[in-house]
Amino acid sequence: LLAVAALHVCCCRGQGRDGGAVAAIYSLGDSITDTGNLAKEAPPGAFETIKHLPYGVTFGRPTGRCSDGLLMIDFLAHDMGLPFLNPYLAKNTSFDHGVNFAVAGATAMDPADQSNRTFSLKLQLRWFKDFMKSTFDTDEEIRKRLQSSLVLVGEIGGNDYNYALFGNKSVSEVEKLIPAVVQTIIDATKEVLDMGASRVIVPGNFPIGCFPSYLTAMASPEQSAYDSAGCLKDLNLFAAKHNAQLQRAVAGLRSSYPDAAIAYADYFNSFLSLLKGAPALGFDENSTHTACCGAGGRYNYDERRMCGVEGTAACADPSAYVSWDGIHMTQAAYKEMSRLIYHGRYLQPQILSFPE
Secondary structure (H helix, E strand, O other): OOOHHHHOOOOOOOEEOOOOEOOEEEEEOOOOOOOOHHHHHOOOOOOHHHHOOOOOOOOOOOOOOOOOOOOHHHHHHHHOOOOOOOEOOOOOOOOOOEEEOOOOOOOOOOOOOOOOOOOOHHHHHHHHHHHHHHHOOOHHHHHHHHHOEEEEEOOOOHHHHHHHHOOOOOHHHHHOOHHHHHHHHHHHHHHHHHHOOOEEEEEOOOOHHHOHHHHHHOOOOOHHHEOOOOOEHHHHHHHHHHHHHHHHHHHHHHHHOOOOEEEEEOHHHHHHHHHHOOHHHOOOOOOOOOEOEEOOOOOOOOOOOOOOOOOOEEOOOHHHOOEOOOOOEOHHHHHHHHHHHHOOOOEEOOOEEOOO
16 A cells, blocks of 8 residues: 555656646546545435445545545546645645546436436536636636646446446346437537647446446346356446447547547456456455455345445455445555556557656
């Protein structure tokens, strides 16, 4: 574990593809990236578990992150020579090196039922624009700032599918959402690019058929439903379809914005690579589909008794597990994912460089 204090002491900045220093990171997304917005916005009694241990146990205290410790965005910021991104809803804090607008539970599309409040991509984009306009005097100053920044649009969209799939819709029904979800992500990315962003990363979805939550909820008696890695084939195929459409759309953006560096982050194949190499990376090979924190069962996941509530317990060594709570990953897994993506071959094309 890197000492938390040490992560904030950095000597040099990461660079974009053109060699210019990255002065700030701006992030839109959901619980994969949220560093505290939901915890600050949620009313007392709601989402209480992420505000308390064992969430944050590896970090040393709960921070509002949906993990035992740090997230991919934290490791990316550190590796770029920047401090952790503060959540947008935090008060009296510094946003000199970027802002995290991501909110756990957020969807790409606005909910059909407006009484069901979620922090959609549209809302986060409005926060982003409001922040930039209140911080900089002119559109030209905003463009100048974004020219030396990195913007992440996602991961987002996963919850649009999660809510539908856990709402008992079939995979074939939920597949019909893919074009609209992808278009929503692309439209938001266009708005960011039109504001002047010069480096943008758009991540895809994970192989959700490998997650303890789905392995529990959609368990099949048929061995043929599972692949050689023990993941549900139909759900991974579904996620791959989303990713294929998103990748094509991102490629289209590159044609429309030739002066910008736009990359697709392959969460799908990087996660499968992590699973395949788990034992060599220090993970327990018998626990790659098991949550560290839960209430028991084959995958240690029960949606009625989620990590943090009475009757659940966290494992002794989260770093030996890939999954933290059945939905989100451990700090150890996020660290490896960040390495695979941002320093490896799963950022397509590679638009980042890092200080030695």
